[in-house]
Amino acid sequence: xxxxxxxxxxxxxxxxxxxxxxxxxxxxxxxxxxxxxxxxxxxxxxxxxxxxxxxxxxxxxxxxxxxxxxxxxxxxxxxxxxxxxxxxxxxxxxxxxxxxxxxxxxxxxxxxxxxxxxxxxxxxxxxxxxxxxxxxxxxxxxxxxxxxxxxxxxxxxxxxxxxxxxxxxxxxxxxxxxxxxxxxxxxxxxxxxxxxxxxxxxxxxxxxxxxxxxxxxxxxxxxxxxxxxxxxxxxxxxxxxxxxxxxxxxxxxxxxxxxxxxxxxxxxxxxxxxxxxxxxxxxxxxxxxxxxxxxxxxxxxxxxxxxxxxxxxxxxxxxxxxxxxxxxxxxxxxxxxxxxxxxxxxxxxxxxxxxxxxxxxxxxxxxxxxxxxxxxxxxxxxxxxxxxxxxxxxxxxxxxxxxxxxxxxxxxxxxxxxxxxxxxxxxxxxxxxxxxxxxxxxxxxxxxxxxxxxxxxxxxx
Amino acid sequence: xxxxxxxxxxxxxxxxxxxxxxxxxxxxxxxxxxxxxxxxxxxxxxxxxxxxxxxxxxxxxxxxxxxxxxxxxxxxxxxxxxxxxxxxxxxxxxxxxxxxxxxxxxxxxxxxxxxxxxxxxxxxxxxxxxxxxxxxxxxxxxxxxxxxxxxxxxxxxxxxxxxxxxxxxxxxxxxxxxxxxxxxxxxxxxxxxxxxxxxxxxxxxxxxxxxxxxxxxxxxxxxxxxxxxxxxxxxxxxxxxxxxxxxxxxxxxxxxxxxxxxxxxxxxxxxxxxxxxxxxxxxxxxxxxxxxxxxxxxxxxxxxxxxxxxxxxxxxxxxxxxxxxxxxxxxxxxxxxxxxxxxxxxxxxxxxxxxxxxxxxxxxxxxxxxxxxxxxxxxxxxxxxxxxxxxxxxxxxxxxxxxxxxxxxxxxxxxxx
Numbered sequence: 001x002x003x004x005x006x007x008x009x010x011x012x013x014x015x016x017x018x019x020x021x022x023x024x025x026x027x028x029x030x031x032x033x034x035x036x037x038x039x040x041x042x043x044x045x046x047x048x049x050x051x052x053x054x055x056x057x058x059x060x061x062x063x064x065x066x067x068x069x070x071x072x073x074x075x076x077x078x079x080x081x082x083x084x085x086x087x088x089x090x091x092x093x094x095x096x097x098x099x100x101x102x103x104x105x106x107x108x109x110x111x112x113x114x115x116x117x118x119x120x121x122x123x124x125x126x127x128x129x130x131x132x133x134x135x136x137x138x139x140x141x142x143x144x145x146x147x148x149x150x151x152x153x154x155x156x157x158x159x160x161x162x163x164x165x166x167x168x169x170x171x172x173x174x175x176x177x178x179x180x181x182x183x184x185x186x187x188x189x190x191x192x193x194x195x196x197x198x199x200x201x202x203x204x205x206x207x208x209x210x211x212x213x214x215x216x217x218x219x220x221x222x223x224x225x226x227x228x229x230x231x232x233x234x235x236x237x238x239x240x241x242x243x244x245x246x247x248x249x250x251x252x253x254x255x256x257x258x259x260x261x262x263x264x265x266x267x268x269x270x271x272x273x274x275x276x277x278x279x280x281x282x283x284x285x286x287x288x289x290x291x292x293x294x295x296x297x298x299x300x301x302x303x304x305x306x307x308x309x310x311x312x313x314x315x316x317x318x319x320x321x322x323x324x325x326x327x328x329x330x331x332x333x334x335x336x337x338x339x340x341x342x343x344x345x346x347x348x349x350x351x352x353x354x355x356x357x358x359x360x361x362x363x364x365x366x367x368x369x370x371x372x373x374x375x376x377x378x379x380x381x382x383x384x385x386x387x388x389x390x391x392x393x394x395x396x397x398x399x400x401x402x403x404x405x406x407x408x409x410x411x412x413x414x415x416x417x418x419x420x421x422x423x424x425x426x427x428x429x430x431x432x433x434x435x436x437x438x439x440x441x442x443x444x445x446x447x448x449x450x451x452x453x454x455x456x457x458x459x460x461x
Numbered sequence: 462x463x464x465x466x467x468x469x470x471x472x473x474x475x476x477x478x479x480x481x482x483x484x485x486x487x488x489x490x491x492x493x494x495x496x497x498x499x500x501x502x503x504x505x506x507x508x509x510x511x512x513x514x515x516x517x518x519x520x521x522x523x524x525x526x527x528x529x530x531x532x533x534x535x536x537x538x539x540x541x542x543x544x545x546x547x548x549x550x551x552x553x554x555x556x557x558x559x560x561x562x563x564x565x566x567x568x569x570x571x572x573x574x575x576x577x578x579x580x581x582x583x584x585x586x587x588x589x590x591x592x593x594x595x596x597x598x599x600x601x602x603x604x605x606x607x608x609x610x611x612x613x614x615x616x617x618x619x620x621x622x623x624x625x626x627x628x629x630x631x632x633x634x635x636x637x638x639x640x641x642x643x644x645x646x647x648x649x650x651x652x653x654x655x656x657x658x659x660x661x662x663x664x665x666x667x668x669x670x671x672x673x674x675x676x677x678x679x680x681x682x683x684x685x686x687x688x689x690x691x692x693x694x695x696x697x698x699x700x701x702x703x704x705x706x707x708x709x710x711x712x713x714x715x716x717x718x719x720x721x722x723x724x725x726x727x728x729x730x731x732x733x734x735x736x737x738x739x740x741x742x743x744x745x746x747x748x749x750x751x752x753x754x755x756x757x758x759x760x761x762x763x764x765x766x767x768x769x770x771x772x773x774x775x776x777x778x779x780x781x782x783x784x785x786x787x788x789x790x791x792x793x794x795x796x797x798x799x800x801x802x803x804x805x806x807x808x809x810x811x812x813x814x815x816x817x818x819x820x821x822x823x824x825x826x827x828x829x830x831x832x833x834x835x836x837x838x839x840x841x842x843x844x845x846x847x848x849x850x851x852x853x854x855x856x857x858x859x860x861x862x863x864x865x866x867x868x869x870x871x872x873x874x875x876x877x878x
Contacts, residue, residue, distance in 0.1 A: 140624060144472040151474065151505065155486070158497045171497050179504050183623060186471075190556070190624030197555040197589035197622070205591060206555060206622075213622050217511050221504030228491040228499060331586070336593045339549055393633050414767040 006192055010138040013185025014146055015051065018129055019044060020178035021150040024157045024168060026122055031166045034115035038086055046078050046123055050130025058134060075127040082119055140189040147182040154178060176218060183214045201333050208314035212307050219303055374437050375430045381449050382427040392457035402428050409457070416455045419448035468618075468627045475509050475625050483509075509625070515552070516626035519619040522550035525559060525632060527612065533639045533787070534604050540638060545597040546617075548590040557619040558587040564610045567602040583616075604640040607736060609765035609791040612636040637766075641786045642736070642743040645870040677701040683778045712775040712812060713749055715742050716804060717760035717789075718821035720796040721828065722847075729794050730822065734848040737864065738820050739789050741845050744870055745818060746785045753777050756785065761803040764791040770798075772807060775815070801831050816841040822848050829855055845873070 026040045053074055057067045080099065084091075088098035105116035136142065154175070161168050168174075187210055191198035197206035371379070386396055389409060396405045406424040410417040426445050429435040437445070473479050483505050490498035523546065530541035544561060548554050560583040562576045573582035588596045604610075613635040620627040677693045680700035693701040722735045729735045742758065749756045757775035764771055771788040773781075797803065808817075817840060821828070824846070835842055836859055843860040850863045862873050 140471070148472050148474045151501070155498065155501055158501065159495070162495050162498070168497075172500065175497070175501055175504065179508070183508065186625070187555075187623045194556060194558060194587045202589075202591055206553075206589060209553065209555070210622055213511070217504065217508045220511065221500065221507035224487075224503035224507055225496065225500040228487060228503065230492060230494055233488065233492055331588050331596045331598050333588075334595045334597070336547065336549065336595055339593045340551075343549065411766070415769065 006188060006198065007138070009188050010143070010185055010192070011051075011133070013143065013181045013188065014133055014136070014138060015048070016181030017143075017146050017150045017178060017185065018133070019047065020174050020181065021153045021157070022047065022126065022129070024154055024171070024174055027168050028157050028161050028166060029118055029122070031168075032164070033113055033118045038115060038119070042086060043082060043119065043122055043126065046075075046082065047126045047130045049078065050075070050127045051133050054131045054134035071131055072127075075123065078127070079120060079123045082123060083116055086119065087115060138185075138189060140186065140193050143182075143185045143189045147186060150178060150182065179218060179221070180214055183217065184210070187213075204314075208311045211314045212311040215307055215310060219307075372436065374442060377442060378426050378430045378437060378445060381445060382423060385423055385449060385452065388453060389457060394457065402431075413452075413455050413457060416452050419451045422448040423452065468629060470626050471624060474505070475512075480506070480509055508623075512621035512623055512625040515621035516619075516628045518550075518552050519554055519557075519621070519628055520617060520630050521552075523548050523554070523557070523617060523619070523630075525615055525617060525634070527561065527615070527634055527636055529612075529636060529638065532637065533641065533783075535641050536605055536607060536643055538604060540602045540604065542600045542602050542612075543597055544584075544586060544600070545595060546586075546588065546590065547595040549593060551592045553592050554590040554619050555622040556587060556589055556624070557617060558585060560585050560616040560618070561612065562614060562616075563602065563612050564608075566605065567610075568600060569603060602638075604638065607640050607642045607739060607790055610638045610640065612638060639787055639790045642739045642789045643867070644747050645740060645744045645867045647744055647748040647873055648871045674703045674705060676704045678704055683780055712755050712757070712815040713818060714757040714759060714775060714811060714815055715745055715785075715818045715820065716800075716807075717742050717758070717762070717771075717792070718800045718819060718828065719760055719762040719792070719794070720800050721821040721823050721825070723794055723796060727795060731848060734822050735794065737867070738822060738845075738847040739792055740867070741820050741847060741864055741870070743786055743789050745820075745845070747782060750777060750782045750785075756781065758785045758788055759803070759807050760788070760792055761797050761800050762792045763795040763797050764788065765793055766791055770803065774810075801827055804831065814841070816843065818843045818845065820845045820847065822846070824851060832859060 022044060023040055026038075026043060030036055030038045030040055050071075054067075054071055057071060060067070079102070083101055084093070084098045087101065088095075091098055101116045102120055105114040105120070108114065109117060158168070158171065188198065197203065197209075389395065394409065394412065396402075400408070402424050406420055409420050413420065422445060426437060426441065430437065470476055474483070483502050487499060487502040487506065490502060525547075526545050528543040528545070530543075531538075532540075534540060544559060546557065546559055548557075562578070562581045563573075563584050565573070565576075565580055565582045568582075568584060571584070573584060576582045584600065586598045590596060613633070614631050615634045616629055616631045618627055618629040674690075677690050678701065680689065680694075680702050684702045688702040690701045690703045717738065722731075722738060723729050742760075746756045746758065755775035755777040758771055758773045760771040762770060771792065773784055773788055808815075817835065819832070819842065821844065824832075824844075832842060832844070833855055836855075844862070846861065846863045848865060855861070862869075864870065864873075
C-alpha cells in the first residue's frame with residue numbers, strides 16, 4: 001500500500017514533467033500550424049488515456065504483439081475522434097468527410113501542412129509516450145534524464161517562440177509546474193532507491209522540508225531572473241570597464257616612470273569667471289540604493305516567514321498522514337538533548353574569544369619567551385613526527401594523549417616501538433616538566449626519528 | 462586521515478561544464494531580454510546552487526563510531542557490533558549511507574556488496590537524520606574461521622534532498638578482531654621430563670629460590686611487585702625485577718613448522734591440515750598451561766599484524782595462553798624463512814633440557830636430518846605430524862604422533878622417547 005502510494009507519486013511526477021514540455025511544444029506548433037485553433041489540453045488528454053489503457057492492457061499478460069496491436073488500434077480511434085471534435089465539430093457524425101481528412105492531409109503534405117497532420121503526428125507521439133510510461137520502471141536515473149530532456153525541449157521551444165515572436169500562454173505557470181514535478185519526482189525516486197527520509201521516522205518533517213526546498217529553489221530562481229536584467233548586465237559591464245581602465249592607468253603610470261622625450265609646454269588656460277552656486281534648501285531623502293536594499297531585506301524576511309509557515313503546516317499534515325506507516329528498519333533513532341545548547345554556547349564563547357582577541361591586537365604584544373634550543377629541537381621533531389603520521393593516514397586525535405597516540409602507532413609498527421617510545425618520552429618530558437635533554441639524548445632522538453621515518457606506516461592502513 | 466571525495470553529480474547538466482553552459486545561456490538571454498529563458502535557466506542555477514550548498518555542508522558535524530562487544534572470540538561465537546551515526550548540526554540529512562568494510566563471511570545472513578579489497582564486503586546502513594539526532598544499528602558478526610581481522614574503514618555518503626550532488630568521506634576507523642584457533646581436548650600427554658629421574662607429580666613444576674638472585678631484568682606488567690629490585694631500579698632510572706635461580710623447571714617450546722604445510726611457491730597443500738596444525742599448537746599449549754607448565758611458541762610465519770615470526774618465550778603466567786592464542790590467530794601461510802635456520806637461531810637462547818614439540822605436515826629430508834641431530838645431542842623432542850603420515854624412518858626413534866583429525870588429539874598418550 002505504502003509502496004503503491006510512492007510509485008503513484010513518481011508516475012504523477014513523470015506525467016507532470018512530460019505534460020509540461022508537451023504542452024509548450026504543442027502550443028507553439030498550434031500557433032504556427034493551426035493559428036491556435038486546436039485545443040491543446042484536449043489533445044494532451046490522450047496522454048493520460050494512453051497511459052491508463054496501456055497499464056490495464058499490461059495486466060492482461062497477453063503476447064506483446066497483441067498488446068501492441070490493440071494499443072495502436074485504440075490510438076487510431078482516438079486520433080479520428082480528436083480530428084472530428086477539434087476540426088469538424090459542426091459536421092454530422094454520418095458525414096464521412098472527417099474520416100478522410102487525415103489521408104487527404106497526408107496526400108497534400110507537399111503543398112501545405114494541415115492541422116490534421118499536426119494532430120496525427122502529435123497524437124502518435126503522445127500515445128507512444130503514454131505507452132512508454134506504462135512500461136517504464138521509474139528510477140532516479142530515469143527521472144533525472146526526464147528532467148534534463150524536458151528542460152532541453154522547453155528551452156528550445158521558448159527560444160524558437162521568441163525568435164518567431166509567438167506569445168505562449170501560461171509560460172510562467174508551465175515553468176513552475178515543470179520544476180515542481182521534476183524536483184519532487186527526482187527527490188522521491190532518490191529516496192526510494194535506498195533507506196532515506198521516505199522510509200524512516202519523521203516523514204512528516206521530511207515531506208515538509210522537501211516542499212520548502214522546492215519553494216526556496218523557485219523563489220531563488222525568480223530572484224535571479226529579477227536581478228539578471230539587461231540593466232544589471234550593463235552595470236557589470238561598466239564596472240568591468242572601470243576595472244580595465246584602472247588597470248590601464250596603472251600600466252600608464254609605470255610606463256610614465258620610463259624616460260621619454262620632454263613634451264611641449266601646453267598653452268596657459270583661458271581665465272573664466274567664477275560661477276557662484278545658488279543657495280537652496282535640500283531636504284534629506286533616503287538614497288535609492290538604501291531603499292532598494294531595505295526592500296530586498298523586507299522581501300527576504302517575508303519569504304523566510306512564509307517558508308517557515310509552509311514547512312510547519314505541511315510537516316504537521318504529512319506527520320499526521322504518515323504516523324502509522326513509519327518503519328525504522330532496525331535502526332534506533334535518538335535525540336541529542338543539550339547538544340544544540342552546548343554548540344550554541346560554544347559558538348558564543350568562540351565569538352567572545354575572537355572579540356577579545358581583536359582587542360588584544362591593539363595592545364602592545366608581550367615579548368615571546370624564546371625556547372631553549374634543545375627543547376625547541378625536540379618539539380620540532382615531534383611536530384615533524386605528527387605530520388608524518390598524519391600524512392600516512394593516522395593523525396593524532398584531539399582527545400588523545402601522547403602516550404595513547406604512541407600505543408596506537410606502536411600497535412601498527414611493532415618493529416619501531418622503541419623509537420616511537422623514545423620520541424614520545426622525550427617530547428612529554430620537555431613539554432610537561434623542566435627537564436633538559438643531554439647532547440647524547442638529543443642525538444639518540446634524532447636517530448630514532450630517522451629510523452621511524454623509514455617505516456612504511458602508510459602501508460598499514 | 463579523513464578522505465573526502467565527491468562522486469559525479471546526477472546528470473550531465475548539473476556537472477561543472479553543464480552549469481557553465483547554463484550560466485552563459487542565462488547571461489545571453491538576459492542581454493537580449495528573453496525573460497522566459499532567463500527564468501528557466503535561473504531556476505536551473507538555483508536548483509543546482511541550493512543542492513550543491515546542501516551537499517557541501519551535509520557531512521559537516523557528522524560523526525560515526527563502531528562499538529564491538531568483544532575483540533577476541535573463539536570460532537562459532539559472535540560479536541555484537543553497534544554502529545552509531547550522529548548529525549550534530551542544524552542542517553538535516555535526508556539520506557546518509559554508512560559503509561563499513563568487514564571481512565566477508567562475518568555476516569552470513571546478509572547479502573553484502575563486495576568491498577574495495579579482496580576478502581572484504583561492505584556492511585551498508587542508511588538513514589535520514591534530522592538536526593541534532595543520532596541513529597544506531599546493531600549487527601551480529603559471526604567468527605567462524607581463525608584469524609586476525611580488520612574492520613573498517615568507514616565511508617559515509619550523503620548529500621542534498623534531491624540526490625543531485627552526493628558527497629562521501631572515508632574515515633580511517635579501524636578495529637581488529639581476533640578469532641582464536643579451536644582448542645581440542647587432550648586426554649593425556651606424555652611430555653619428556655627434564656631430569657631422567659622422572660617427572661614430579663606435583664601440579665606446579667617451577668620453583669624459584671627467592672634467596673638465589675641471579676640477576677635483574679626490566680620490569681614487565683606481569684611481574685609481581687614483590688620482585689622489584691628497588692636499588693637497581695633507582696640506579697637504572699627504570700623499574701627492574703629480580704631474576705631467581707630456578708630449582709626445578711620444565712620448559713616446553715612449541716615449534717610450528719610453517720613451510721612444511723606449504724609448497725615452494727607458498728601455497729598451502731591442505732587448508733584444513735594447516736588449521737588443524739594451528740589448533741594442535743593451541744591445544745597442546747592449553748593442556749600444558751592448565752597444568753602450570755611453562756610453554757613458549759615459535760613459528761616461522763609472518764604474523765598478520767607485524768609481519769615478523771612468532772617468538773614467545775616459555776612462561777606459565779595467566780596471560781601466557783592468551784598471548785600464545787593471539788599469536789596463533791595471527792599466523793599466516795607465508796613463511797618468514799626456512800624452518801631449519803629459524804630453529805637454529807631460536808634454540809640458542811633455550812635453557813638446557815627444554816622440550817621441543819614440533820608441529821609439522823610434510824617433513825623434508827633436511828628437517829629429518831635436523832631432528833636426528835637434535836635427538837643425537839640429547840634434546841627432548843616430540844613431533845606432531847598433521848595429515849597423512851610419511852615414512853621418514855625416524856618415527857620409531859622420536860616421539861612421533863600422527864594427527865589426521867581433531868579426534869586424534871585424545872589419542873596422544875604414552876611416554877616420549
